Amino acid sequence: MSSNAKGLKKVDVRLKWDPSPWDLPPHHLDIIATTYATDAPHGRPVYVVQFDKRSPDGTINMSRHSRTGQGFGFVEEMTFELDRLSSSFARVVVGVAIHQDDGHKTFGDVANTGVVVAEGYEELLTDDFQRVAGATAATVAEFTRNTSGAWEFREAVRGFDSDPVLFTAEMGSAPPL
Numbered sequence: 265m266s267s268n269a270k271g272l273k274k275v276d277v278r279l280k281w282d283p284s285p286w287d288l289p290p291h292h293l294d295i296i297a298t299t300y301a302t303d304a305p306h307g308r309p310v311y312v313v314q315f316d317k318r319s320p321d322g323t324i325n326m327s328r329h330s331r332t333g334q335g336f337g338f339v340e341e342m343t344f345e346l347d348r349l350s351s352s353f354a355r356v357v358v359g360v361a362i363h364q365d366d367g368h369k370t371f372g373d374v375a376n377t378g379v380v381v382a383e384g385y386e387e388l389l390t391d392d393f394q395r396v397a398g399a400t401a402a403t404v405a406e407f408t409r410n411t412s413g414a415w416e417f418r419e420a421v422r423g424f425d426s427d428p429v430l431f432t433a434e435m436g437s438a439p440p441l
Contacts, residue, residue: 271414272407273347275383277358278338282375289366291374294428295342297324298436300355305408310353312432313342323348324356338380346407346415354409357420359435360393361401361428371423372397381405381417388417399423401431 277295284291298309299319311317313324323345344356360379362369371377371393381389381404389405396402406420424431 271347271410271412272383272417273345273415275344275346275381275388275407275417277342277344277405278380278382279340279360279378280338281377284374291369292363292365293340293374293377294361294363295326295340296359296361296428296432296435297342297344298357298359298432299324299349299353300357300436302352302354302409305355306436309432309436314428314432321348321350338378344407349415351409351413355436356407357403357436358405358407359401359403359424359431361426361431364400364427368400370398370400371402379404383417389419389421391421393421395421396423398425400425401428401435403435 279293279295281291281293294315297313299311301310311319313319315326318325325343327341327343377393379391380387393402401424403420403422406418407415410416424434426434
């Protein structure tokens, strides 16, 4: 959990990967966020935010999106204004999924992958997906509202073998014991 007693305010999640070789279809990765209600923190997501969908209230936005990775560092970014998120939300889960349009691809098949979760200049998580190299999607972070209403961060790197659509339904499930 993060140690910020006042809670997290504005957090960015950045994603990078290198393009596929010139003679192969492009690698397409996406940051995905799911939001959960106070009365169902592990139930069905209230809404999903990804490249073509933003949050209805504008508190979660994709500010940069790439379909190919450019090899120039972080090419995709999603911003979370947690301090503006309605009190009806208790949990936000963030993940990354690889599109499977051109055959089965895992994180191990994509060069130079990386994700950073940061609040301002403080990096809360840096990961290269090597521990989930055989997965096609992975959760990376979980933000939860504590009893005082402040948002906290928890590292949540966990691999899945699913496409982006199925992943949005699975990513908020409780981790196995």
